[in-house]
Amino acid sequence: MRYHSTRDRNLTANAGAAILQGLAPDGGLYVPDSVPAVDPATLDRWRALPYDALAAEVLALYLTDYDPAFLRSAAQQAYGAAFGGKTGRLARVRDGLYSLELWHGPTCAFKDYALQLMPRLLVRAKQDLGRTETTRILVATSGDTGKAALAGYAGLPGIEISVFYPNAGTSEIQRLQMATQAGDNVRVFAVDGNFDDAQTGVKRVFADAAAAAELEKRNIRLSSANSINWGRLVPQIVYYFYAYFRLAEQGGAAYGAPVDFCVPTGNFGDILAGWYAKKMGLPVGRLVCASNKNNVLTDFFTTGVYDARREFYKTTSPSMDILISSNLERLLCHVLGEEKTAAVMRELAAGGTFAVDAAARAAITADFGCGWADDAAAAAEIGARFARDGYLCDPHTAVAFAVAERRRTAAPMVVLSTASPYKFPRDVLDALGKPVPAGDFAAMQALETVTGTAAPGSLRALQAAPVRFTEVIKPGAIRAAALR
Numbered sequence: 445m446r447y448h449s450t451r452d453r454n455l456t457a458n459a460g461a462a463i464l465q466g467l468a469p470d471g472g473l474y475v476p477d478s479v480p481a482v483d484p485a486t487l488d489r490w491r492a493l494p495y496d497a498l499a500a501e502v503l504a505l506y507l508t509d510y511d512p513a514f515l516r517s518a519a520q521q522a523y524g525a526a527f528g529g530k531t532g533r534l535a536r537v538r539d540g541l542y543s544l545e546l547w548h549g550p551t552c553a554f555k556d557y558a559l560q561l562m563p564r565l566l567v568r569a570k571q572d573l574g575r576t577e578t579t580r581i582l583v584a585t586s587g588d589t590g591k592a593a594l595a596g597y598a599g600l601p602g603i604e605i606s607v608f609y610p611n612a613g614t615s616e617i618q619r620l621q622m623a624t625q626a627g628d629n630v631r632v633f634a635v636d637g638n639f640d641d642a643q644t645g646v647k648r649v650f651a652d653a654a655a656a657a658e659l660e661k662r663n664i665r666l667s668s669a670n671s672i673n674w675g676r677l678v679p680q681i682v683y684y685f686y687a688y689f690r691l692a693e694q695g696g697a698a699y700g701a702p703v704d705f706c707v708p709t710g711n712f713g714d715i716l717a718g719w720y721a722k723k724m725g726l727p728v729g730r731l732v733c734a735s736n737k738n739n740v741l742t743d744f745f746t747t748g749v750y751d752a753r754r755e756f757y758k759t760t761s762p763s764m765d766i767l768i769s770s771n772l773e774r775l776l777c778h779v780l781g782e783e784k785t786a787a788v789m790r791e792l793a794a795g796g797t798f799a800v801d802a803a804a805r806a807a808i809t810a811d812f813g814c815g816w817a818d819d820a821a822a823a824a825e826i827g828a829r830f831a832r833d834g835y836l837c838d839p840h841t842a843v844a845f846a847v848a849e850r851r852r853t854a855a856p857m858v859v860l861s862t863a864s865p866y867k868f869p870r871d872v873l874d875a876l877g878k879p880v881p882a883g884d885f886a887a888m889q890a891l892e893t894v895t896g897t898a899a900p901g902s903l904r905a906l907q908a909a910p911v912r913f914t915e916v917i918k919p920g921a922i923r924a925a926a927l928r
């Protein structure tokens with residue numbers, strides 16, 4: 445399988461090079477030249493596979509320059525003990541409504557599925573290409589990505605990772621997850637500012653030729669771990685297949701009949717993986733794109749106009765607080781072609797908006813539905829799901845449940861549950877109408893008592909874990925920190 449830039453069909457790379465580069469040289473994202481088709485006999489065989497073996501099969505169709513035996517062992521290592529046997533766990537919420545719990549990994553967010561695997565793909569690509577430099581990963585994070593990346597890259601040979609998060613901008617749990625990270629090759633910095641300050645600072649370092657030259661002298665090259673990398677998208681295709689098979693097995697769907705998925709969306713990576721699964725031949729009905737009050741995608745699917753020139757809202761689902769949804773560019777490329785995609789991305793960069801014609805919008809809405817829910821609706825959903833169905837979810841997943849309820853048809857609906865409710869114990873307690881103690885750990889305990897559920901061991905253990913990183917830096921000091 446070859447890959448090319450979303451903005452230029454002639455700018456090509458193999459899978460390893462695409463993963464190593466992240467972004468194509470023209471600023472586009474790498475997409476596969478074609479989507480591999482899976483025939484019914486193969487689908488039938490895949491039904492019987494455990495998660496890691498299924499992952500190796502899906503990956504092998506896209507990552508054809510990797511040794512299949514390597515992919516099998518990488519999938520085993522990524523999806524074994526770290527997920528405690530709960531990879532792709534599907535919970536029945538009530539008749540016709542299911543929750544794909546993607547937060548049983550080491551950091552309790554779905555990003556573990558990509559970030560437990562992609563680092564291994566990166567290290568292998570470097571070996572295969574004979575590269576001997578140290579790769580330094582820089583990450584600006586509002587919370588979930590930072591910890592998932594730290595957990596994925598810690599201890600890997602030839603890799604260093606530095607994470608920058610907004611001081612006082614994350615939950616206490618999220619901060620401690622990062623500040624207690626073990627490993628000799630990790631660094632964590634709190635930035636005295638908001639997420640934008642951290643992100644702007646990190647982006648500047650990536651664009652800084654003098655910084656690159658200085659690092660080059662020390663045989664270090666910068667790389668990013670964000671979700672525009674194909675290596676983060678491809679592992680997410682797997683769980684759509686796995687969830688479908690489990691749903692059929694549990695009697696929730698007739699095997700072969702369409703199933704809808706509702707996905708809490710920010711950068712459009714998680715839901716786009718479902719679109720690839722559908723194009724490969726999985727019987728997916730609608731992919732419903734659920735947004736919070738930052739509903740730029742709802743408007744785009746409804747009107748054909750993407751307009752990022754709008755107020756930015758800070759919500760209780762911070763990982764979805766995004767106005768430029770990077771992975772949408774991949775869908776646009778498949779629908780519009782490279783030339784038109786390059787043109788609309790230029791319009792977006794220059795004026796903050798672009799439009800697609802009615803035919804393109806029709807092609808998109810044949811596969812995608814959409815909707816949004818604000819913080820109050822998400823909180824009400826947390827309360828309603830728990831009161832009616834005894835099912836507890838986090839604020840991101842709650843946005844998707846709220847939208848899913850409005851968009852359900854006769855087809856079964858699977859909501860992708862992207863984070864453990866215990867990552868946001870104060871907001872969840874509040875949504876349940878309970879008193880909220882000041883600290884996250886007291887809130888965690890209260891949430892256990894109120895709901896009769898158990899906090900993930902890895903989060904509870906944070907209270908006693910030694911804090912390794914306490915440094916708070918000014919946004920202006922990000923460059924120096926990144927070059928240390």
Ligand SMILES: *Cc1c(COP(=O)(O)O)cnc(C)c1O
Nearest residue numbers: 588710711712713714763862863
């Ligand atoms: C990252 C994240 C999302 C959004 O996923 P995208 O792939 O960016 O659309 C949703 N929920 C949680 C908890 C996340 O961490």
